[in-house]
Amino acid sequence: MAENTFEIAVIGGDGIGPEVVAEARKVLDAAVAGESARLNYTEYSLGAAHWLSTGETLTEETLNALREHDAILFGAVGADPLDTRVPSGIIERELLLGLRFNLDHCVNLRPTRSFPGVTSPLRGVDDEHPIDFVVVREGTEGPYAGNGGLLRRGTTAEIATEVSVNTAYGVRRVVEDAFTRAQARDKHLTLVHKNNVLTYSGDLWTRTTAAVAESFPDVRWDYMHVDAATIHMVNNPQRFDVIVTDNLFGDILTDLAPAITGGIGLASSGSINTSGTAPSMFEPVHGSAPDIAGKQIADPTAAVLSAALMLDHLGMSEAAERIEAAVLSQLTEWATEGAAGLSTSQRGDAFVARL
Amino acid sequence: MAENTFEIAVIGGDGIGPEVVAEARKVLDAAVAGESARLNYTEYSLGAAHWLSTGETLTEETLNALREHDAILFGAVGADPLDTRVPSGIIERELLLGLRFNLDHCVNLRPTRSFPGVTSPLRGVDDEHPIDFVVVREGTEGPYAGNGGLLRRGTTAEIATEVSVNTAYGVRRVVEDAFTRAQARDKHLTLVHKNNVLTYSGDLWTRTTAAVAESFPDVRWDYMHVDAATIHMVNNPQRFDVIVTDNLFGDILTDLAPAITGGIGLASSGSINTSGTAPSMFEPVHGSAPDIAGKQIADPTAAVLSAALMLDHLGMSEAAERIEAAVLSQLTEWATEGAAGLSTSQRGDAFVARL
Numbered sequence: 001m002a003e004n005t006f007e008i009a010v011i012g013g014d015g016i017g018p019e020v021v022a023e024a025r026k027v028l029d030a031a032v033a034g035e036s037a038r039l040n041y042t043e044y045s046l047g048a049a050h051w052l053s054t055g056e057t058l059t060e061e062t063l064n065a066l067r068e069h070d071a072i073l074f075g076a077v078g079a080d081p082l083d084t085r086v087p088s089g090i091i092e093r094e095l096l097l098g099l100r101f102n103l104d105h106c107v108n109l110r111p112t113r114s115f116p117g118v119t120s121p122l123r124g125v126d127d128e129h130p131i132d133f134v135v136v137r138e139g140t141e142g143p144y145a146g147n148g149g150l151l152r153r154g155t156t157a158e159i160a161t162e163v164s165v166n167t168a169y170g171v172r173r174v175v176e177d178a179f180t181r182a183q184a185r186d187k188h189l190t191l192v193h194k195n196n197v198l199t200y201s202g203d204l205w206t207r208t209t210a211a212v213a214e215s216f217p218d219v220r221w222d223y224m225h226v227d228a229a230t231i232h233m234v235n236n237p238q239r240f241d242v243i244v245t246d247n248l249f250g251d252i253l254t255d256l257a258p259a260i261t262g263g264i265g266l267a268s269s270g271s272i273n274t275s276g277t278a279p280s281m282f283e284p285v286h287g288s289a290p291d292i293a294g295k296q297i298a299d300p301t302a303a304v305l306s307a308a309l310m311l312d313h314l315g316m317s318e319a320a321e322r323i324e325a326a327v328l329s330q331l332t333e334w335a336t337e338g339a340a341g342l343s344t345s346q347r348g349d350a351f352v353a354r355l
Numbered sequence: 356m357a358e359n360t361f362e363i364a365v366i367g368g369d370g371i372g373p374e375v376v377a378e379a380r381k382v383l384d385a386a387v388a389g390e391s392a393r394l395n396y397t398e399y400s401l402g403a404a405h406w407l408s409t410g411e412t413l414t415e416e417t418l419n420a421l422r423e424h425d426a427i428l429f430g431a432v433g434a435d436p437l438d439t440r441v442p443s444g445i446i447e448r449e450l451l452l453g454l455r456f457n458l459d460h461c462v463n464l465r466p467t468r469s470f471p472g473v474t475s476p477l478r479g480v481d482d483e484h485p486i487d488f489v490v491v492r493e494g495t496e497g498p499y500a501g502n503g504g505l506l507r508r509g510t511t512a513e514i515a516t517e518v519s520v521n522t523a524y525g526v527r528r529v530v531e532d533a534f535t536r537a538q539a540r541d542k543h544l545t546l547v548h549k550n551n552v553l554t555y556s557g558d559l560w561t562r563t564t565a566a567v568a569e570s571f572p573d574v575r576w577d578y579m580h581v582d583a584a585t586i587h588m589v590n591n592p593q594r595f596d597v598i599v600t601d602n603l604f605g606d607i608l609t610d611l612a613p614a615i616t617g618g619i620g621l622a623s624s625g626s627i628n629t630s631g632t633a634p635s636m637f638e639p640v641h642g643s644a645p646d647i648a649g650k651q652i653a654d655p656t657a658a659v660l661s662a663a664l665m666l667d668h669l670g671m672s673e674a675a676e677r678i679e680a681a682v683l684s685q686l687t688e689w690a691t692e693g694a695a696g697l698s699t700s701q702r703g704d705a706f707v708a709r710l
């Protein structure tokens with residue numbers, strides 16, 4: 001049987017990142033064991049600790065090396081907030097956003113779901129009324145373009161501008177991706193924007209969605225203002241299937257979304273290059289949690305689910321589904337029997353045992 | 356006793372607007388009966404129905420007439436969403452935002468609180484753990500400036516930009532207002548922004564807040580990213596006292612905020628001109644609800660609470676507090692005895708009877 005080797009770049013990062021990524025690798029290896037594929041890992045040292053020792057966030061050289069891989073498995077980055085040696089925002093902007101923009105991660109994919117044994121903070125969400133939707137957030141333009149400036153800084157006549165840059169090219173590929181995902185799910189897409197106020201970008205997003213919709217006649221789509229979307233997330237989150245939205249609205253909604261499931265620590269994500277010109281990246285939504293790092297008490301579930309998104313992206317959708325099923329049935333067992341006292345690696349082993 | 360007459364412009368608007376405003380006037384008159392003040396009302400016809408019959412949203416002439424008043428009491432505007440004769444967004448932009456920008460309503464004040472008898476959709480919010488905070492939203496600049504454009508519309512090379520415009524002048528007056536309100540409340544201010552990504556405007560907002568804080572040494576302040584703020588609203592809304600934020604973040608958070616109390620229909624707001632160069636405006640957050648208009652079944656509570664904000668703004672803080680107390684004790688009674696079947700005007704009468 002011919003073997004297909006996928007080259008995976010691994011960025012453990014800071015805090016609990018390396019611990020949870022180690023479990024994701026265990027589970028990945030077990031999941032592909034039966035496939036005609038092999039995963040070959042190369043570790044990269046990046047993050048706040050790396051910055052402290054080298055002064056570098058993301059060099060051209062590292063970027064070029066990363067480009068040679070088929071995908072990137074990412075843990076978490078970020079210093080202890082009390083560590084004043086690391087300038088605020090530098091790791092986020094130069095490393096996290098640096099990877100997204102340089103590797104053209106135009107689709108920021110954030111699935112949101114209820115998890116067994118995890119109580120939602122919302123009264124209206126329970127085992128009979130679970131949350132299950134996906135946010136397709138644009139990742140390479142909009143208000144994140146870094147366009148803007150300060151005039152007369154520090155004076156009473158100061159002006160600060162931020163320019164949201166939106167292109168037909170950038171919006172269309174994301175909307176197409178979202179429709180494709182909606183078609184494979186419950187065939188319902190919601191465009192979230194603020195087109196009554198942001199009339200230029202809102203016009204582009206709305207027109208593009210209406211145009212792409214013609215190629216997906218079996219997908220129902222509707223429009224919702226971003227402010228109203230927060231109300232629906234609180235009052236009726238079950239109404240959503242796939243949401244497509246811009247970079248900043250997506251940032252806000254994909255923190256609200258896992259919050260309403262109660263499972264922020266379990267949320268997974270993918271930063272996807274839809275054209276295949278550079279590797280996509282998969283990472284848990286949670287942070288580096290420096291306070292619990294190195295103690296083997298971090299929950300590796302989000303990293304494992306992100307690894308499943310990676311397999312799906314690499315074309316191994318059955319292996320991805322096996323991981324998801326293993327995780328869900330293990331969480332269901334833990335919901336009744338309890339998982340307290342299990343170490344990070346024991347949790348990873350439990351997922352492997354289920355595969 | 357010398358009488359002080361306040362000239363109040365009344366814009367009932369569309370749908371249930373005129374009905375709820377009529378009750379607000381009743382309550383206002385009862386509340387000021389003991390004061391050395393009188394309210395004199397002038398009605399203005401504006402809104403979707405007015406647009407349909409005249410083709411006008413807001414003329415210079417109307418604006419100039421409104422400027423002569425001490426305050427504006429506003430109901431609700433907006434056509435039936437099924438009425439395709441009214442172009443989408445026109446009433447919102449030309450009338451609502453037109454008033455805000457032309458009358459320099461720099462502070463959009465949105466108090467959020469738990470109400471007796473209203474169950475929060477959040478499990479963590481109940482009578483012992485109520486929500487009670489105020490959002491001070493900037494109202495005249497930021498991404499709402501209307502600055503931007505479309506290039507090569509409709510082609511694959513289209514570009515749409517939106518320019519968020521932020522000035523030291525515009526930010527400082529809002530931050531000062533927010534600190535003043537925090538000082539009169541629980542002395543805790545939270546600046547919400549996204550200064551790790553929107554670095555230019557984020558820098559201006561953060562620096563301005565730090566500078567104004569020096570004049571309010573007894574107010575504790577902290578900073579929160581807008582995405583994280585949505586998590587806190589869901590998981591721990593009791594932590595907030597006063598939030599100050601920009602126009603767009605404020606728009607989003609002030610829909611989320613009443614949603615988490617369960618009392619969106621009861622939320623009040625003020626659009627405040629802090630320099631006194633034009634009248635401030637007070638309005639319920641709810642819409643015109645054309646489906647229940649004219650049936651005397653709309654709840655006038657939000658309009659009545661907005662009228663209380665108006666009295667407070669006009670310097671009659673005791674009368675304002677009497678209205679608030681009357682509303683809260685009446686809602687408490689209805690919470691146990693029920694208010695079903697009471698007409699809009701019977702509800703207004705009940706508030707008056709409590710005064």
Ligand SMILES: CC(C)[C@H](C(=O)O)[C@@H](O)C(=O)O
Nearest residue numbers: 092093096097251551552582
């Ligand atoms: C860390 C930050 C730059 C980032 C963002 O704003 O995109 C984060 O909030 C996220 O959602 O991945």
Ligand SMILES: CC(C)[C@H](C(=O)O)[C@@H](O)C(=O)O
Nearest residue numbers: 196197227447448451452606
């Ligand atoms: C109707 C719309 C223009 C308005 C806004 O975006 O400010 C509304 O959402 C609000 O919050 O008052």
